[in-house]
Amino acid sequence: MSELFFTKKHEWVKVEGDHATIGISDYAQEQLGDIVFIELPEVDEDFEQGDDFGVVESVKAASDLYMPISGKILEVNEELEDAPELVNEDAMENWMIKVEITNKKELEDLLSEVQYKDFIEEE
């Protein structure tokens, strides 16, 4: 059973037990335009909530990726190194990192899917 959350910085977080999978939202990829490079962290690196863990470069902009929650990197999606455009094709399917959650309480800071939809409509 997994739960889906979003952040105001346009990351999505899928939580399963103590593990979370993180990517960027469909709205984010659409705003960025054609993505040409994604820089991701190394496995085993520790991050605090709000730290930047990587960068997405598109033809229009270069944006930081922010950690929605604190955690240790378990896996990075290496496929994106050579094919960053996969995120444009399907942002929800093509995850970026998998982490071990350090503090589950932080999940309370995140938005639900409905809240996120309302948020981007206001933006």
Added chain:
Amino acid sequence: MFPYIANTPQDEKDMLKAIGFNSIEEFFEDIPKELRLNRDLNLKPAMTEAEIKVHMEKLGGKNQGKELVNFLGGGVYDRHIPSVINHVISRSEFYTAYTPYQPEISQGTLQVIFEYQTLITNLTGMDVSNASLYDGASAVAEAAFMAVDKTRNKEIIVPDNIHPNTLRVLKTYLHFKDLELVVVPTNEGTFSKAALEEKISENTAGVVVQNPNFFGLVEDEIEEIVELTHKNKALLIMSVDPITLGVLKSPGDYGADIAVGDGQSLGNGLNFGGPYFGFLAATKKLIRKMPGRIAGQTLDKDGKRGFVLTLQTREQHIRREKATSNICTNQALNALAASVYMVALGKKGIAEVATQSAQKAHYLYNQILEKTNFKPVYDKPFFMEFGITSDIPAAKVKEALLKEGILGGIELRICGEQFKNALLVAVTEKRTKEEMDQFVQVLEGLK
């Protein structure tokens, strides 16, 4: 009429008035009186063009340098410069161009940079090179920033046998970014794994190794140091003399993450201390952390090969504040000289320069030990530079050599009082047997 600068007294008055001063004295008020010249320059009121020419030539003739036999090194070397270099770099398209980076009008310059990068990566065994930096010392500092940026740690470890000027530049750079510099004492002149082990930790961002080190010695535990550095998830920065790579194992072969150095040795003159250039090359993984400009190869709309600056948006425009470094300067003309040098000599030529330098240096070293009372500073394998010491102050030794028209070397006391009688002697491929024999003769005659 005019004291060399063509401002009439009226011009002067008008300019002072425009900025709100009554006199030159008042304008320079902020400069303490004792620091001002307080007299006119010692210049004749006027000379004709012909007189000036004779006068200046006479003054220029007082300069010493070219005719001196040079055993000075310490990162900058008196090497043979093939005349083809000056012919190429003197072309006005290269010589007078100022930052010509618009691809639509600057294909020549951009291609040169691209070729330079290719040559540097070949020489260092790394994946990518930037378009060059100011000099070897600032290249080490920029590499340190890359390590900090990549690892998110704040500590850089260096052995005490790197060039003292590099150490000072590194200190300055790190100080103003609140980063920490840890200097590791070396063992009899070389950097050991054991010494590094005492200081390295999970807080280490990068470890610097200089090979050959400032004392000219060839480091013999680099493999172990690379391994230990990587075990601690830090980056290994290797500072090298590019010529030695014709013979020695390259940073790429050692598994270094970043290779840096001063490029003067590659076809650039001594130039009284500059301009030189620094090179910086890294693994592909670090390409987006690299400072400065990078030229890339691409295709134009007709599918023809062309060159453009690449990856600059990220570091210099949109994400400026997040960039490892905002340095935009490269030393294009010096890098071009290096490119022509590398192409003119080729792999074999550079190996030949390195081998000849090493062989000649060992000849001089052996002669000195055999015939004089001088002793080696460190009795360890060296490349083309070595320290010698005796009971006589190094300054006196230098003076005696200079009397015979020889620049004897660098006084090693800049590395500490324990070296107060020591001299660092460099031998390039340019030195002849006669010159070296004369060097030995002067030392023999010293009491």
